Amino acid sequence: MGTDTKLDLKDRYTDFFYENLEHLKNGLPEYINDKREAAIQSFQEKGFPHKKVEKYKYTDMNPAFEKQYRTYIQPKKIDFNLDDIFKCDVPELDTHVVLLLNGWFYENKTPQKQLPNGVIISSFREAANKYPDLIDAHYNGYADTENESLTALNTAFAQDGVFLYVPKGKVMDKPVQIINLLMDEEDGLSQHRNLFVMEESSEAQVIVCDHTLSGNNFLTNSVTEVFVGQNAHLHFNRVQNEHNGSTQISNIYLNQERDSNVSANTITLHGGLVRNNFFMRLNGENCENQTLGLYLADRSQHVDNYVHMDHAYPNSRSNQLFKGVLDDISTGAFNGRILVRQDAQKTEAYQSNNNILLTNDAKMNSKPQLEIYADDVSCSHGGTSGQLNEDAMFYLRSRGLPHKEAQLLLMYAFAHEVIGEIKIEPLKERIHELVEKRLRGELSRCNYCEMHCGEPGKN
């Protein structure tokens, strides 16, 4: 990355793009590469989102991109086996594990590419060459590179990520677990690109875990496109647990066909600045979408969730539920947009955002947006930000529970509404445990990681 600070910030990234264009294209097919230049131009027109951009009113992305990073335009060479230093420690969680190291697919010792039923889990890069027709039919078909400059930037730079394919009528035997690991001796920027294609009547469960394994400042700007075919079922879970010196931007573009069912739970435990974008398009009748989030922030963390729920056809149902506990001087934002297009009669779309602010300095900005063009719909939104329920506190204390215990029990119960929706039992139990520890202030991200690298953002 160039170091000339006199250049406009976006020029720095655009220049870097053109300097490395041939390298970026290297090893990837034409149908991926021919989207790059249009994408960088779109990015160049808009630049990085800042607070004057409505969708980013509470989160300026510029400072994160102003820092100098190594950009991972090639995989990092490591001279040890990742499996030796990182093990997922969720007991009894039986999954197909794939690792991304700094955004690049990491070949495990035990590759699990041979899956029954014709299911494919592989490197996006490899799949792009191997299954061009399959990928070309979906790649960049849902991501919005025209309006979303960060998605455009990702599209310009995308080189690797995870590709998941579940053929028609197939049900995956166990969940796919994608572990995003960030590890380096210097600060780094990762822009991986995932694509999940679920054909008609297929079923899959996906778990995404985000971890940092070294104390450097990392910036991630990832894009995941998901196609959920007719009558397909997807249960998506994400656990964000990067250290507080990191910035994570996650852009998910999900397209649902008729009769499909999607539930997505995003649990944010740690991370300095987290911005999650969920673009959910219900592109057929009788779709069901449940998009849930739980964020626990303290110190100077900032967590911003943006949801765009697009009802394009009649008779679909969506529910957004985001809950947060904010401590110290942490800040949060929630912007949930429900768009009901003219044809989408009999839509049911609900949204709620509830927050507990533990200090007077913690802040939450919650903004619902309902844009409804159909006349026969049932939509609602609601939000609360406040302290714990005084009556419940008194009830618990009047039975002998100390103030702090009562408080924890209520926070835990508050969080439960989201955690309870996780359908993978061992994961649910583990999240319960992590959330409880987190609320007790006992969970530093490091205490179950073997690296003990320290958390720069925490001091």
Add this chain to the structure above:
Amino acid sequence: MLEIKNLHSVIEGNEILKGIDLKVNKGEIHAIMGPNGSGKSTLASVLAGKDIFEITEGEIIYEGKNLMEMDPEERAKEGIFLGFQYPVEIPGVSMINFLKTALNEQRKHKGLEPIKSSDFLKMVREKKDLVQIDSNLTNRSVNEGFSGGEKKRNEIFQMAMLNPRLSILDETDSGLDIDALRVVAHGVNTLRSDDNATIIITHYQRLLNYIIPDRVHVLYDGKIVKSGDKNLAIELEEKGYEWLAQEVAAK
């Protein structure tokens, strides 16, 4: 056991309790009756330590200690129990875990080890039988989805589990049908001993057919205006609270 002297209490500038005097001895059951808005529930809340009420005058001595200096949880550990008029629904908090935590906090206070799981479950079964709760509490959140009657029985169930020395039952009878009322009364009577005391706060005399009080007090406009034995309750039921209002006005 409990002595309240000239208690005055204020909420948001309004004086609700205007000089209460009350003495409750071990082994006694006291009934406090009175019309709506007379300060009955305020008195119950003040005794349990709800801090939205400010005590402006007077004192409360419990077992020789100044109760007003104690937090609600300390009071609970010292053996005070409030049966809520409106038990709070707490979604997500498991009834059983909550009760176990509460019981263990009280045991810790007494210098006892945490209760063994098997003993705890046995106790839960016994006490559930006492108040005829037949649902499985293990999977339920505190009061969530409980019917009105179930909530009240759940209060008596908790009382049975925690075995308090002084129980204050705030309108536990309101909204109960006669069967539920009998169940609640049976629970209270069974738990009664020479060592503990109970204050029953009620609007109606009906419960007192099943739980015979030693003393009956009438609370009116923040003061105890009349005290007597169980016959006072019957007299009140017949003549209504207007009768007392006139008597008070005549003074």
